[in-house]
Amino acid sequence: MSNQPTLHAVEPSICFLDTVASLQTSFKSGKTHSLEWRKSQLDALKRLLIENEKDILHALHQDLGKSESEAYVAEHGFLLTDIKHTLKHLNKWMQPRKVSTPLIAWPGKSFQQPEPLGTVLIIGAWNYPLQLLLAPYIAALAAGNCAVLKPSELAVETSTIVAKLIPQYMDTSCVEVIEGGKEESSALLACKWDHIFYTGGEAVGKIVMSAAARHLTPVTLELGGKSPCIVDSSTNLKITARRIVWGKWMNAGQTCIAPDYVLVVKGFEQKLIDAIKKELKSQFGKNPFSSDDYGNIINTRHLHRLQGYLDGVNVVYGGDINEARPAMTPTLVLDPAKDSAIMQEEIFGPILPIVPVASIDEAIGFINDRPKPLALYAFSDDDKVLNSIIDKTSSGSVCTNDTMIFMTNPELPFGGVGNSGMGSYHGQAGFDTFSHVKTVMKRAFALDAPVRYAPFSKFKLSLLKKFL
Ligand code: NAD
Numbered sequence: 001m002s003n004q005p006t007l008h009a010v011e012p013s014i015c016f017l018d019t020v021a022s023l024q025t026s027f028k029s030g031k032t033h034s035l036e037w038r039k040s041q042l043d044a045l046k047r048l049l050i051e052n053e054k055d056i057l058h059a060l061h062q063d064l065g066k067s068e069s070e071a072y073v074a075e076h077g078f079l080l081t082d083i084k085h086t087l088k089h090l091n092k093w094m095q096p097r098k099v100s101t102p103l104i105a106w107p108g109k110s111f112q113q114p115e116p117l118g119t120v121l122i123i124g125a126w127n128y129p130l131q132l133l134l135a136p137y138i139a140a141l142a143a144g145n146c147a148v149l150k151p152s153e154l155a156v157e158t159s160t161i162v163a164k165l166i167p168q169y170m171d172t173s174c175v176e177v178i179e180g181g182k183e184e185s186s187a188l189l190a191c192k193w194d195h196i197f198y199t200g201g202e203a204v205g206k207i208v209m210s211a212a213a214r215h216l217t218p219v220t221l222e223l224g225g226k227s228p229c230i231v232d233s234s235t236n237l238k239i240t241a242r243r244i245v246w247g248k249w250m251n252a253g254q255t256c257i258a259p260d261y262v263l264v265v266k267g268f269e270q271k272l273i274d275a276i277k278k279e280l281k282s283q284f285g286k287n288p289f290s291s292d293d294y295g296n297i298i299n300t301r302h303l304h305r306l307q308g309y310l311d312g313v314n315v316v317y318g319g320d321i322n323e324a325r326p327a328m329t330p331t332l333v334l335d336p337a338k339d340s341a342i343m344q345e346e347i348f349g350p351i352l353p354i355v356p357v358a359s360i361d362e363a364i365g366f367i368n369d370r371p372k373p374l375a376l377y378a379f380s381d382d383d384k385v386l387n388s389i390i391d392k393t394s395s396g397s398v399c400t401n402d403t404m405i406f407m408t409n410p411e412l413p414f415g416g417v418g419n420s421g422m423g424s425y426h427g428q429a430g431f432d433t434f435s436h437v438k439t440v441m442k443r444a445f446a447l448d449a450p451v452r453y454a455p456f457s458k459f460k461l462s463l464l465k466k467f468l
Helices: 017-028 035-051 053-064 068-094 131-142 156-169 182-189 202-214 237-253 269-284 300-308 360-368 383-392 404-408 427-433 458-467
Strands: 097-099 108-116 119-123 146-150 175-177 195-199 219-222 228-231 261-265 314-317 331-334 351-357 375-379 397-400 435-443
Touching (some): 017 119, 017 175, 035 053, 035 068, 035 131, 068 131, 068 237, 068 404, 119 131, 131 146, 156 175, 228 360, 237 351, 269 351, 351 360, 383 397, 427 435
Parallel strands (some): 119 146, 146 175, 195 219, 261 351, 375 397
Antiparallel strands (some): 097 108
């Protein structure tokens, strides 16, 4: 996205070393290691969400104009499902993962033993301000860590309610919410963590990674970028349009995995545009500004950024703005220049460029010439076409004949590749991200074969070659 937050870390005038030290002390006490503690904290978080559902949904509505249904599906309910899945599988995830042992180490047993990392920092973004902060927290809790949560300062109401509720429900010796912006983030990044989990733009991702490098701290970077959507002319037009509208205009397009642009086989673009327009009217009415189901833009700075994308391009639908709300109507742009800002930057808003291409192979080439996307969508009735797109492209995730629905499966790791990020979470992937999988080999004193000890001989070497 353009107009990124300041691209350099500011010199912190505040210090969180005491906060981190106190969490580290709690971690060292060992209290977070047990299955009981982890389950009790996940139960507490579940209670927090259930008992405060109304206030949480209200905060999300104030920040982004999210409808109750959308906020439930993508934030509140999403987190409850995540907790339920985690509670169901946690015992199994925590168990040592037994592997075989080579002859030379017999008798012996080999395990991969997950252990908590320690004290972790989770930095959230504003577009799904609850989900993106608490889903990593669920994984961090499951893995037995202490955590500092840093909500995005742009989603003010959600940040406030999270900071109020977490201390009321959670074990406060093991978690702290630090509100604020760049200054607080920079001060937090100056501390030594056992893991940093960051969700947001690429530019700040680089700041996070360089701050982490100073302490050799591992990072997960959940970034964004331009997620393409390929449409083949064999597709089911009505369902394709409906699912593109669902994925693109949820949260007014402010979703990291929303289709950023569509590559459609030439000659089919007008049919697709007409079907999308029809579907937009059916989902949000003739005037989306008066629809309770249509979201706001986070602030006027972002609204103006989006408005800028419409300069000099062919707007074939929408393009209206409402400064007061602030919001922009669902907007379609036909065949913008490849070097225009709208085709160079992540749109992160309700504008969808429709780009005609000569063939599916051209669409694949177009994607492969650009940074690896976070998500990729492909619509076709031909399985061969879909498989060729899956095989010939690289992206964090790929979903065929639908858009963001793959996020509802906690069995699927979620994360980017290349410029769209590193590391993943959701379900066991999140547990593993916040765990160190320790190698354990348990040996006994029996059968201490001299073959591996000096002095060596040709005979010993021939045995070693067999046993290793
Ligand atoms: P943002 O402005 O909320 O920033 C993200 C976090 O970084 C905030 O907590 C903020 O306080 C902190 N931050 C800002 N400037 C900083 C600095 N100089 N130093 C340290 N920390 C700083 O969010 P954003 O960056 O506008 O988010 C939008 C981007 O995030 C898009 O690119 C989107 O695709 C991506 N995103 C990715 C995912 C994902 O799961 N992969 C999810 C949501 C958003």
